[in-house]
Amino acid sequence: MKIVFFGTPDYVVPFLENLHKAFKARSESPIASVVTQEPKLAGRDQVKTFSPVDKWAYEHKKPIFFDPLDIVSYNISADIGILASYGKIIPESVINHFRYGIVNIHPSLLPLWRGSSPIQASIVSGEKITGVTFMKLDPLLDHGPIISQFKDEILETDDSLSLRSRLFERASEAIPSLITAYINGKVKTHPQDHEKATFTRELKKEDGFIPPEILSATLQGATFQGEWKISFVKNYSLVPSAQCLARFIRAMEPWPGAWSEIKISRYKDIKRLRLKILKAHVEEKSNVIVLDSVQLEGKSPVTWKQFSEGYPEAIF
Structure with a gap:
């Protein structure tokens, strides 16, 4: 052969x-x-x-x-x-x-x-x-x-x-x-x-994007009204939830990585900066997503606690 x-x-x-x-x-x-x-x-x-x-x-x-x-x-x-x-x-x-x-x-x-x-x-x-x-x-x-x-x-x-x-x-x-x-x-x-048959396409860097309003809602345990279109899958949307978001973050690892945008008011004109979500988990009792580690563009990876303490004014 x-x-x-x-x-x-x-x-x-x-x-x-x-x-x-x-x-x-x-x-x-x-x-x-x-x-x-x-x-x-x-x-x-x-x-x-x-x-x-x-x-x-x-x-x-x-x-x-x-x-x-x-x-x-x-x-x-x-x-x-x-x-x-x-x-x-x-x-x-x-x-x-x-x-x-x-x-x-x-x-x-x-x-x-x-x-x-x-x-x-x-x-x-x-x-x-x-x-x-x-x-x-x-x-x-x-x-x-x-x-x-x-x-x-x-x-x-x-x-x-x-x-x-x-x-x-x-x-x-x-x-x-x-x-x-x-x-x-x-x-x-x-x-x-x-x-x-269902269809996917090749991943692009922007496919890892999580809309800030969805991330904000799931961090607070709130229900997001509406659907979340998954861009790399043809005609496919999800109803956002903490579990859904956690799966998305794992799916995007190692590339392109899951990321969102965050406002930091200390910068002139209140810049929106890219925040990479490195690791997260779901608190089952409260049904909220908990960010474990993140990385702000241009910075080193830190825990979510370190990030929140360093940028208390940051909002999604």
């Missing part, structure tokens, strides 16, 4: 490691090549930085491509593609290049939360259960038939990082046996129920 792996970040490298180990014992490594995002200039010195998948492929002497179409142009011989957080659209000609197509690893129970931010959407929505879907890629967004799924609990302490780590760790452990069964015809696909 020969595989082309499409992926970029560090948390998908275990897929390469597990595939490499599982099949190398039987013959040579199954990884024919990788497709990953191009190196980026990072930091003050604009140092060229290669993706973790790029580094893995370089260390294991595997061909590296930055354009999916190169797989077709160079006629790379492989039976199947595996896609995990690559970050770009795969052209149909590339999908059709493989005898068994491309298997996409998506961290939600499709058709729920198609798109780029399924983990954040699962936490924000208050779901108790999420999972990973292994699906056969087609030209539409997370639309193809399902090969397999597994479920996992969303813990009350989960943020996007912890949930993602757990889901991708389990998926990377499952991938060698699943791919073997799929290629050997022991796994049957079934179509998604497209009428139940």
Whole structure:
């Protein structure tokens, strides 16, 4: 079996490691090549930085491509593609290049939360259960038939990082046996129920914004009149509550981070400054949200108590 792996970040490298180990014992490594995002200039010195998948492929002497179409142009011989957080659209000609197509690893129970931010959407929505879907890629967004799924609990302490780590760790452990069964015809696909599809998009920095009036109300245990539109989920709104806000803060961690704006009268013209909410919890008895730690723009992180004592005149 020969595989082309499409992926970029560090948390998908275990897929390469597990595939490499599982099949190398039987013959040579199954990884024919990788497709990953191009190196980026990072930091003050604009140092060229290669993706973790790029580094893995370089260390294991595997061909590296930055354009999916190169797989077709160079006629790379492989039976199947595996896609995990690559970050770009795969052209149909590339999908059709493989005898068994491309298997996409998506961290939600499709058709729920198609798109780029399924983990954040699962936490924000208050779901108790999420999972990973292994699906056969087609030209539409997370639309193809399902090969397999597994479920996992969303813990009350989960943020996007912890949930993602757990889901991708389990998926990377499952991938060698699943791919073997799929290629050997022991796994049957079934179509998604497209009428139940929900959609997310790639997160932007402004998606972490909490309207000050919502934050102020929940800090006081008051009921906010109206709905809160969650910008990165298509046609999706929530009725604000302390629990809802706490989930949102966890969902935005580590990026883009949850933030609001606060007025500080000591500054000329009563400036509105950005206040990042680093950590919060809900007091169950009073049903209010309690901010544990925050960071005012241009300042270091502090506890909410330290902030309140340092800026007693601050209001949302």
